[in-house]
Amino acid sequence: MKKAKYLDDSRGANLGARLRRLSATIDRDASRTYSLMGVEFEQRWFGLLDQLIINGPMSVREIAEALGITHVSVSQSRQSLEKAGYVSSRPDKNDRRRNEIHLTPRGHELTKRLNPLWQALVKVAIDLNKEGDDLIASIDKIELALKSKSLHDRVKDILLTTPPYRGE
Template sequence: MHNVIDQSGLLAISTRLQRLSDQLRKDGQKIYELYGVAFEPKWFPVIYTLYQKPILSVVEIANEIGYTHPSTISLLKELEKQKLIRSKRDKTDERKRLLVLTEKGNMLVEQMKPVWNTMVKSLTTLTDTSNNIMKAIEEVEEEMEKQSFYQRAQLIKRKE
């Protein structure tokens, strides 16, 4: 049975994507718990990015994960408090902070690798549909780079 939001079609795309994201995050949390790994899914973008690119500045991390600078700072503070990352001063620019995984952070990544493998396998079975969501997301992101939702609405309003 569909609710009002489901029936509203494109008008509720943001709500439905948020709902899907929330469910994936909740299930992700349960999967980490299933494997006995103490990890918050919201930490994933930073931890994974620093695992892939071991030394980055705050701005570089924000760009890599696609978050605003203030949101990134907030997440970094939380991860520093958990002692999963640490910052050090850039030798060439004293104002710049460089972030790295700590030994605890690297140990956590090693614990998470089998979890990530399970997640990829599970998500593959979930998303391998005739309308593959990852391909669709990539297409929409490419379109939004050309012209945002807001810019498109402005053009339509001008024509009214």
Template sequence: MTQDDAPDADFSRRSGAAAIGARLRRLSERIDRDASRLYRETGEIFEQRWYGVVRLLAEQEAQSVGDLAAALGVSHASVSQIRDGLARAGLIAWETDTRNARLRRLRLTPEGRALAARLTPLWNALNAAAVELNAEAKDALAAIDRLEQAVARVSLYDRVRANLG
């Protein structure tokens, strides 16, 4: 019996809804760990957290950090960290926007484009596995959508403040 099979030994599971953030992080870490293992097996240097930025840049050419953050629904700071890692790996470069000199547009380098092309079959397999998992979990994405909508309506912060009185 593993720790996952023993609900009494699993503090997060035992904590119920109070541990929703911990449970989501744990699930995300597990998925990322498996994806990282698959990347290592291909011999490619690629971090799972780079996926969304690389896929968007492969599809849409040059994008600003703000545009990427908005499309991915994450913070500007998060995309900036990803940008820095991709730049160190030689997978992206940037140019100054012609209309706004303060704005930089990121783009994949030829090496970044070649890597995206090589990883596309793995990404397709990862996406197929995600569809299988979602079906097996009886549409977990619908529940996640509802959770995101509930947090968008009233943040966790505001809910806690209201409960504190």
């Protein structure tokens, strides 16, 4: 008898693991593509750089809100982008308490160089989404369901209302 692999469970029990595996595969292949262009680039930088290209200088909070990620994630990306020389932070002209992230000349150069690759990656992502029967729409539905009721609350309800879990 053939044993099923954990990650092959098609019922959704391993949703988090499957999404992490898919994300890792995409990141690994994107990194290989950047390497072909002779560029050391971390895939996690894309969202932050894209926001700066679209909107100009932004604060960590603004970028986090635009991308739907944590301030910590944006700060970590900002730090590694600063270390690479692609962005810099400086006080906002109108509010000195607030720092804005800017593309440096080196960052502008990088984004111009990578733009054709990013356009190709976007096309491939759209094509893959179609091949996957609109995975993005499914992810949107799951995110909406979790906003309505968290995973924690859903599990807690099962544990509190189902006899085998209540200790009966």
